[in-house]
Amino acid sequence: MKMIEMFQAQLEDEAGRTRRALERTPEGQDDWKPHDKSMTLGRLAMLVATMPSWLDLVINRDKLDLSPSGGSNVRQTPLRTPAELVKALEEGVAAARKALAGTSEEHLLKPWRLLVSGRVVSEQPRYIVVRDTFMHWAHHRGQLTVYLRLRNQPVPAIYGPSADEETIA
Numbered sequence: 094m095k096m097i098e099m100f101q102a103q104l105e106d107e108a109g110r111t112r113r114a115l116e117r118t119p120e121g122q123d124d125w126k127p128h129d130k131s132m133t134l135g136r137l138a139m140l141v142a143t144m145p146s147w148l149d150l151v152i153n154r155d156k157l158d159l160s161p162s163g164g165s166n167v168r169q170t171p172l173r174t175p176a177e178l179v180k181a182l183e184e185g186v187a188a189a190r191k192a193l194a195g196t197s198e199e200h201l202l203k204p205w206r207l208l209v210s211g212r213v214v215s216e217q218p219r220y221i222v223v224r225d226t227f228m229h230w231a232h233h234r235g236q237l238t239v240y241l242r243l244r245n246q247p248v249p250a251i252y253g254p255s256a257d258e259e260t261i262a
Contacts, residue, residue, distance in 0.1 A: 096201055096220055100148075101193050103227055108145065108186045110261075111230070113249035114237050115142055115178040123173060127243055134240050135171060141237050142178040144230040145185035151222045152192040156206040 115138060123135025132140075150157060159165075172178045201220040206213050238248050238255075247257035254260065 096198055097193055097196060100223055100227075101190070104145065104148070104186065104189055104193065107227060107230060107234075108182065110249075110251050111141060111145075111182055111234055112179055114234055114241065114251070115182060116175050117241055117246045117249060118175050118178055118237070119241075119244050119246055120174055122244060123171065125240075125244065127240065134244070135173070137233060137237055137240060138178055139172045139181070141230070141233050142172060142181040143185055144226065144233065145182065145189045147185075147226050148189035148223055149185075149192040151205050151219055151226065152196050152200070154205075156208055158208040158211060160210045162211070 118134070118138045123133060123138075125134045126132060172181055201223065202218050204216050205219045205222050207215040234251070238251065241248050248255040250258040250261045252261075
């Protein structure tokens with residue numbers, strides 16, 4: 094199996110798992126957080142919903158500056174409902190599918206850079222960044238399921254049963 098095929102399969106699996114978590118995100122609780130040092134529920138849910146779009150960015154751009162001169166050009170419109178979160182997820186997944194379908198194994202071996210204020214803080218082959226994006230996505234989705242439990246929302250079965258669901262849909 095080629096890297097691209099593996100990433101495409103993983104994208105489809107993770108998208109379904111993520112959709113089930115986002116569908117259960119409670120409305121009207123965007124500012125809630127379990128601890129002062131934690132991110133808010135709204136910010137976390139938006140992060141989880143939009144992370145698939147990172148694959149398009151990593152494949153189709155050579156770098157990302159987290160703090161560019163002139164300020165960020167990243168969309169920060171809050172996503173307030175489960176429907177908005179799922180829509181953002183689907184848009185990001187569609188962009189990731191297109192990016193993966195349009196790339197090559199050779200391109201995934203090329204370097205990608207993460208910058209802060211013009212300074213390179215990380216440079217790795219694209220396939221490593223794509224792989225790490227999937228792990229990062231699963232990590233934050235796991236955080237979201239903890240938030241769901243703490244807000245008395247049903248937690249979906251993700252990789253196995255949860256206390257609320259016996260089987261994975």
